[in-house]
Amino acid sequence: MNVEFMLNGRKVSALIEADDSLYTVLRALGMYSVKCGCETTNCGLCTVHMDGKAVLSCSVPAARCAGHEITTLEGMQDEAKLLGSCLAGEGAEQCGFCAPGMMMNVFALAKENPHATDDEIDAFLAGNLCRCSGYVSQRRAVKKYLSIKAGEVCV
Amino acid sequence: MAKYKNYVLARSIEEAYELNQKKSSVIVAGNMWLRMCGMNKQTAVDLSLLGLDRIEKTQDGFVVGAMTTLRALETDTALNDAFGSVFARALAPIVGTQFRSTATVGGSVYSRFGFSDVSALLLALDAEVVLHQRGVVKLSEYQLEAWDRDIITHIRIPGGQRASVQSVRVSGTDIPTLVCAAAKSEKGIRIVLGARPARAVIAADGLKLVDAQNIHIIEEIAGRTAFGTNLRAGEAYRRRIAPVLMARAVKGCMECEAKEAAEDEC
Ligand SMILES: Cc1cc2nc3c(=O)[nH]c(=O)nc-3n(C[C@H](O)[C@H](O)[C@H](O)COP(=O)(O)OP(=O)(O)OC[C@H]3O[C@@H](n4cnc5c(N)ncnc54)[C@H](O)[C@@H]3O)c2cc1C
Numbered sequence: 001m002n003v004e005f006m007l008n009g010r011k012v013s014a015l016i017e018a019d020d021s022l023y024t025v026l027r028a029l030g031m032y033s034v035k036c037g038c039e040t041t042n043c044g045l046c047t048v049h050m051d052g053k054a055v056l057s058c059s060v061p062a063a064r065c066a067g068h069e070i071t072t073l074e075g076m077q078d079e080a081k082l083l084g085s086c087l088a089g090e091g092a093e094q095c096g097f098c099a100p101g102m103m104m105n106v107f108a109l110a111k112e113n114p115h116a117t118d119d120e121i122d123a124f125l126a127g128n129l130c131r132c133s134g135y136v137s138q139r140r141a142v143k144k145y146l147s148i149k150a151g152e153v154c155v
Numbered sequence: 156m157a158k159y160k161n162y163v164l165a166r167s168i169e170e171a172y173e174l175n176q177k178k179s180s181v182i183v184a185g186n187m188w189l190r191m192c193g194m195n196k197q198t199a200v201d202l203s204l205l206g207l208d209r210i211e212k213t214q215d216g217f218v219v220g221a222m223t224t225l226r227a228l229e230t231d232t233a234l235n236d237a238f239g240s241v242f243a244r245a246l247a248p249i250v251g252t253q254f255r256s257t258a259t260v261g262g263s264v265y266s267r268f269g270f271s272d273v274s275a276l277l278l279a280l281d282a283e284v285v286l287h288q289r290g291v292v293k294l295s296e297y298q299l300e301a302w303d304r305d306i307i308t309h310i311r312i313p314g315g316q317r318a319s320v321q322s323v324r325v326s327g328t329d330i331p332t333l334v335c336a337a338a339k340s341e342k343g344i345r346i347v348l349g350a351r352p353a354r355a356v357i358a359a360d361g362l363k364l365v366d367a368q369n370i371h372i373i374e375e376i377a378g379r380t381a382f383g384t385n386l387r388a389g390e391a392y393r394r395r396i397a398p399v400l401m402a403r404a405v406k407g408c409m410e411c412e413a414k415e416a417a418e419d420e421c
Contacts, residue, residue, distance in 0.1 A: 018162040127251010
């Protein structure tokens, strides 16, 4: 079957199987920031935005995406640059494998709760697993990013 | 990963019901659980276009569409104001925000998972399940039944209650080792134990406050409840911590009531 949706602001059309996940289709469309880690909906690696909300693309049926707006990290490069520099500055990244999924969830957090406290950051990002840099430095980086966005800190 | 030959975005609940009468069909809600089942089905029937994702306040409480996500329950202001933020607190430990933005209340209730925080809370709140074919059934009955081919359209939650949920998890976002939900209504206090690890049960109903606050009575109720062993914990461990969670859940209801009374005075 054929499915049409908006991908990073552009209309795309893809030939899909009935049981394809959004993740599979995004990879086929060259969105390599989207990765699959756990296959059990736990790791957050495959996070993208669907109509502005962070979802796990490994579990969203591709057929359900018809007419919806999908955003991946490829479509948020300016934001990614800023958050990426905060992550690097706080030593919050080693292998970087979890970063795209985590960053997409941070963008969702920034929209929903731009002045999030430490506890709120931890709770919001609980579904983004990282196995190398650790969560304390990530939290510092996210706080810095939110402060810059709020105009409280200069870049 | 589940395998389907056809994927149908149902245009009406009648169409979804008709399609689902075949054993070779399956209803798709949040797809979080289904995706992990290695099932092979002819037709996947998607409910996402049916407008079943609304939370409505009524005279008697709330009517929640089956496709309402756990995140919507967690963040809905009217619902959380009415029940002392119990939905926000009880659902927050479930996996992660992205997960809860897709997993639905209908999928949770239909599945009757032993480990469900959602079912334990709704059972304590004496919720009702609205089924397309059968009509309204008490969750306390539905919870005991076998899976059938009817479709949940809504969940009804009676208002005028205070509730609290307590759970123990091996680690933060894991499924619970034990859940206790308590709700206080004009009929008294209801205590539900879930993740025993079997399906949640009503351990006590219509309890007077003095009895619910008496640890000996709470221990006696826990003593009558069946617990089991699985990879997360043994029967003895669950039996030991149950009265602690029960006492905390009752205390949570009382704190919630006291906080509201203080706010009313203000
Ligand atoms: C990794 C993981 C961890 C989890 N941890 C927890 C936890 O800690 N606490 C907790 O409470 N829950 C937990 N859950 C369960 C989760 O909250 C949902 O209950 C589960 O994902 C099912 O909801 P869904 O919307 O994804 O349903 P789906 O996966 O789409 O469907 C599940 C079943 O319900 C049927 N179904 C769905 N909607 C309807 C309907 N309206 N009418 C009739 N049948 C229907 C489907 O046909 C299917 O058989 C976890 C699930 C996973 C996968």
